[in-house]
Amino acid sequence: MKISLLYFARFRQCLGVDQEIIDTAAGSTVADIIDSLAARGGIWQELFAGDASVMAAINEQMATLASAVQDGDTLALFPPVTGG
């Protein structure tokens, strides 16, 4: 299934990418997708491997690592927020 990924703030800037579309297995969770990104190595691994602090939103709703994504969903990944 196809998922749109969005990156914000430090992630967007470090990766030099603000969005992409990926193919992922049906039933994938946010954690699965983050792992697959970490597996790209380099800066991807640095940002997304292990106990990195990553917040996620699916279709603009806050999600957890265990949340499942559906075909056509937009998954946004970003560092802990720092507004206010």
Next chain:
Amino acid sequence: MKISLLYFARFRQCLGVDQEIIDTAAGSTVADIIDSLAARGGIWQELFAGDASVMAAINEQMATLASAVQDGDTLALFPPVTGG
């Protein structure tokens, strides 16, 4: 010794007096003076007898019932404050 008394708010209005000068024994405390006022009877007793809520300031500094007054002091008596 002579003490100036000031009354504020509900006390001032109920008593119809905003200040007076009284003679009191040397060594008098705020409590002694309040008792002597209550002994006047009528509205004075109503406002100042027993467990009435009375705040006191000596020369514009908050005082307690046990505070001693000196000759020439100004003792202000008033209900609990309600500003803000």
Next chain:
Amino acid sequence: MDTALLDTLITQVPLDVQRASDWLHADAGASGAVVMFSGLVRGEQGEVDTLTLEHYPGMSDRVLAELAADVATRWPLQRVLAWHRVGSMSVGDVIVLVGVTAAHRQEAFLAASCLMDLLKTQVPLWKKVNGPQGEQWVEARDKDLQAAQRWL
């Protein structure tokens, strides 16, 4: 730490919220957090038309200034403002303005809250409300005394 700038006032003149706000925000780059509290005359569903505030001139000003200075020793504040109106007021009029600036919001919220709690129980000010039922002196609330106890 630098000493905080204090601005305290007891006045019969209507309080200027914008001037208070401007003074607090003028501290631009140093402070990051401004908290301002305004207390207004409540209509109480038609029970209140006007409010009269009596004070103990001289003492009220001094105690208010002392409280502002006290609060500025408890938290690292840049500015402390405390203005209180006395005399006759109408529904919606501003009775009191309290504001502080600090580097962080927690300190600013605590300091403003503390200053209001102390002011309510220590400054010699008394409210009398006037409405269709006649006039009545406002009774002190236990809740205000309890709130002030937190800081003593």
Next chain:
Amino acid sequence: MDTALLDTLITQVPLDVQRASDWLHADAGASGAVVMFSGLVRGEQGEVDTLTLEHYPGMSDRVLAELAADVATRWPLQRVLAWHRVGSMSVGDVIVLVGVTAAHRQEAFLAASCLMDLLKTQVPLWKKVNGPQGEQWVEARDKDLQAAQRWL
């Protein structure tokens, strides 16, 4: 209880403190207490020249509006305002304005404080500071997470 009036906004335009204050104070006779918080860009002793705020358009607006509505269910509030600026700002500029009106000050202080704590940890906004040392993304503070935990 009547529903609170909400006014939330994410904007690139400089925030107008006076307009926010006027809107909160316009609630005259009903509310007795107004608490307003402003968060400003701190200079950090010359370490910061400008600040850039990135957000997740669409989601940031929605989450901010939801938080304002949430806070209005926790306390009896008449008005809730939450404006946040995004884009590029200078030292002293207002980043965020949060204000509430209520009948009593305790509720107003709690509600404004709660809204700020939740905003800081839940609205998708990110700060980057620019100064003589170059640019740097601001790190989330544990203290902010702990502050938000109080309300969850």
